[in-house]
Amino acid sequence: MPAPLYEADVADGLEALAAEEVRRRLQPHVSMEPVALRGAVRFRFGDAPRRLFDLKTVLAVFQLHRLDVPRPRALLGDQHWRALCTAAAAIVHLHPPGAFETFYLSAAGAHTATMQRIAEGMANHLGLRRVQTPDEGHFLMRIRRPPEGSAGWDVLFRLTPRPLSARAWRVCNYPGAMNATVAHAMALLTAPHPDDIVFNPCCGSGTLLIERGLIAPAARLLGCDIEPAVLACARENALAAGLAERIEWEAWDACQTPLPEKSVDVILSDLPFGGLVGSHAENERLYPAFVQEMARIARPGARGALITHEVRLLNTVLEAQTAWRVEQVLKVTLGGLHPRIFLLRRQVW
Ligand SMILES: C[S@@+](CC[C@H](N)C(=O)[O-])C[C@H]1O[C@@H](n2cnc3c(N)ncnc32)[C@H](O)[C@@H]1O
Structure with missing residues (x-):
């Protein structure tokens, strides 16, 4: 089985620097993967996912599931749905109880009946309250077409309840503060x-x-x-x-x-x-x-x-x-x- 696939959001323009950090911190368990997106770095990582929380040049890290399905509705099919639920619950369990309270689904057509069923189903499975803005969401799920133009659909789960760019040391906020x-x-x-x-x-x-x-x-x-x-x-x-x-x-x-x-x-x-x-x-x-x-x-x-x-x-x-x-x-x-x-x-x- 190949190691799990991850994708990190990074500031557009800093991809090479972020990829270098990923390689430096995570070797020898990491292999970089191509990604046809600006502002993203993709890699396979075969060690404890908690180690990804230490990345400092990435905005957020997501686990990426590329599923060979013709349309989002098929994600609700028994086999895929069970695998997605298991993966999402494993992410919640990486953190202390109560770290995630809210759930947000980001997807084109998030208002459609299928996407609503997916969001409702996943929020219920995880025992989280659905919210309507990403900033309020602790558990973030993204659904999209593969940016490479290949067949299927991508499901991404953010690994942390807050973006990694939100540093624990920032106890005093300043309106002009740098990312x-x-x-x-x-x-x-x-x-x-x-x-x-x-x-x-x-x-x-x-x-x-x-x-x-x-x-x-x-x-x-x-x-x-x-x-x-x-x-x-x-x-x-x-x-x-x-x-x-x-x-x-x-x-x-x-x-x-x-x-x-x-x-x-x-x-x-x-x-x-x-x-x-x-x-x-x-x-x-x-x-x-x-x-x-x-x-x-x-x-x-x-x-x-x-x-x-x-x-x-x-x-x-x-x-x-x-x-x-x-x-x-x-x-x-x-x-x-x-x-x-x-x-x-x-x-x-
Ligand atoms: C863009 S903000 C810096 C934000 C900072 N990097 C952060 O993350 O909070 C620019 C800062 O320059 C300061 N500043 C403006 N003119 C200055 C000067 N002549 N000497 C020193 N500081 C100055 C402002 O007070 C302001 O705090």
């Missing part, structure tokens, strides 16, 4: 090293620095934000992440820090986009001053990873200077936003 899986990916892209002095200007609620701190030790982890109130939020999150002792938070203007010249190895920042936080006019002043200050405090050879929606503005600012070389630009799509991650290297003069 933690994207933050994790950005931190990985700076090739974390235990000797790094890592600076996170414009840290907000601390997502980037906390994810970096959870990946590997560092010589110093330092975050700053101009809003003192948001630093209280970052402190609460760091405490919940077990990093309270390791991260320093400062109420500084990122464009004028007291840090010495050439003192930082890594700069990680989620710049104000001018949407929820800041405005385009403010950003036109902020971005050049920010890039200049980062060039002052970065050691020659330092790595930078900046994420922003203000792609044209950041491109213009970076083209007008020579201190930072742009090594890679990654386009990410998530929740209707299309920010880019700029990977930079401080030049040696």
